[in-house]
Amino acid sequence: MPTYNVTVQDVSTLIAYSAGWVDSNHDDPLWANYNGGTFHATQTPGASAEITFFGTACWVFGAKRSNHGSYTVTLNDSDQFTGSGFSDNNVFQTLLYNNTALPLGTHVLTIANGNDPNKFVDIDWITFTSGDGNSSSAGVTTTLDDATSNFTYLPSVDAWPSQANNNLAPQYFNSTLHATNEQNVQAVISFEGNAVYLYGATSDNHGIFSVQIDDGPISNLNGSAPTFRPQTLLWYQGGLKAGAHNLTMTNTGTSVLANNWMDVDYVVTETFASPPATSNQGSKAKTPIIAGVVSGVGILLIWIIAGLIFWSKRKKRRSRFAMEEARAYYFNVSPPDPVIVPPDPVVVNGSCLPGPLQSNSTPTPDVAAGRDRKRRPDMGRAITTPGAINEATSFSSLPMQAPRPSTSSLLSAPAANNVRRALQPHSPLGSTNQPSWTTLLFTQSSSTGRSITSSILPSNSQLSAPIREQDWGPVEMVTLPPDYQQATERRTPPG
Incomplete structure (x- = not known):
């Protein structure tokens, strides 16, 4: 599949924050300088944020300011990098860390605040590169809305009340959504592709939910946010085998029902495959042509070889005949006729x-x-x-x-x-x-x-x-x- 970038904003549930992180502190007079006006920051020493991705490269962006200190980045629990976020002049949306030499696969990146007292580290967004770099593969992107038949709501549609009168519906894709506050209620999405993106909303009344692809591992995510954020990337999974897959989304929150909502908006799938082969009829039509060309070339080679052999033998016969003629001329000369010698x-x-x-x-x-x-x-x-x-x-x-x-x-x-x-x-x-x-x-x-x-x-x-x-x-x-x-x-x- 070709390489492509996936950008994960700081408000995405793909990034798991430990305690001590603040979501987009609007008391900061410079908050609007961050991408999308959102950022996550912490003053807690050792507070960390973790993201799991499938790809070959990653970049972490944030800000460098006068109140920022050191930070560490750990990749796959082995590669550790220490950087400094301090700058006399405030620099926003700048690169904090990158690694572009990763093998294609699943990687875990962790960024943690240093031990400098009262010093900040913040995250604006994270980008990673996925795909194997095969540019000849053709990518097909498909968007599946929550109202299509690809979505199955369990245990029944009654557990997912209608949102027709929801005044926030216009902010969803196609102005449709499915939401529930019942525990262990599931939405199963059937799709085909090598990668899948799950979109929904985060808000202050949303809670914990889980995502699972087929029979793979279960990932627990947090949909809680200080404000309502529709069409947010909730989950991404790449490196899937071609074919049919099922994504299962489960509401696992244990808080009071008023703060345990989970909603689903739409799914985007990507399929990467080699250029489509010709149909069977085309293959059958080409088979006689290929066979004819191969047979013709073989017959031509046989004629050429036979001609060379015939020419070589004929040349040898001519040479032998010429030698025999020369030998007969020099060694089979008839004696001269007698002549009469006159007398003295x-x-x-x-x-x-x-x-x-x-x-x-x-x-x-x-x-x-x-x-x-x-x-x-x-x-x-x-x-x-x-x-x-x-x-x-x-x-x-x-x-x-x-x-x-x-x-x-x-x-x-x-x-x-x-x-x-x-x-x-x-x-x-x-x-x-x-x-x-x-x-x-x-x-x-x-x-x-x-x-x-x-x-x-x-x-x-x-x-x-x-x-x-x-x-x-x-x-x-x-x-x-x-x-x-x-x-x-x-x-x-x-x-």
Whole structure:
């Protein structure tokens, strides 16, 4: 429930005064400076006033004057405060004591006069704060008049005589009241709420009465006052559980009937509850909507997860397929097609007779070695030096293919030492044997005048095909280093 303040005037029966207190002494020329023109004061050392309240904070207001002395305030019989009401300049309606750090619950506050002789302490009003501070709670205030059906008068309505001709009736709420001077006569008020206020009148012909909420403790109150005071707060009770309650008011006075009146005017109830919930129909209407939203979100999450799994697997398949394609490309290369190597032009021109093959059997080309030779073209190269015959080192280590020479390059003889080499596999015409490897080396005349030709040619049976210029293989031009004579020859400077 939200917090709210309850103000209790000094004339309320909620404040229980011990002997020695004077109610609103009008012999005091400054009495009108008090709130509502009422106050309770005492000169009796140790005279006390007590109030029981339900809340979290409290404030006590009074006056500080030149004839006031010390006072003590005790809270819950443990926390004691000593203050001074003395002031050279009169101060009215001022704070005498406060405590704002109380736990929510029922507390008892007692204020007592000090031991200073002939010094006063007075009370103007007391305020306390109730509620738990939950501002979201909605408060509903209901006023119940004494003429409503919420009031039940016992033992019968006859014990409560009519006040229709009472000239004080207009001063009551709605100009109605119920009053009795019979002992043990009760008024039972039924209400619903968390707090209840009971209002009536105090007067010089009113006496002691009691109040009880449900089966709770009984509180005895004094309705006596030096003057008539209508619509006075007689009782307050907070911290009630939500629901129906009964307040029972009983006239317990033992004085003569003329001074034992008790009256009841009206009751105010307060109900604090959380914001009202929607009806059952609204709840039922919202249930399918909530279920639909939850189901939709769940299905969406399932689709998202399935899509991520599918995308991840597809990406893995594509990556694996790409790796397999690359592996097939690099490791499953087909061997090159065999080509026909043209015969040595020197043999064709008749300069040299064809020589015997290195082996009587036709070797089988090594495909793996051919792949290696593609990577390293320098393997299996024949080296020609002046005055020596060069031969290929190994058939299997020769390159698979070499550039084809032109006719002019084969027939020309440059001044420098040039070696032309053609390396080709060839298949003899008209033969079903595997192609053999042939290294062709052509060495042109050097400066020494020597011409060296070395070749490994197929046998005569392999040269049955006519020789064509376009069948000649490519020739690689290699510049030979000078021989010893050239390197040591003394050169005559020009001119």
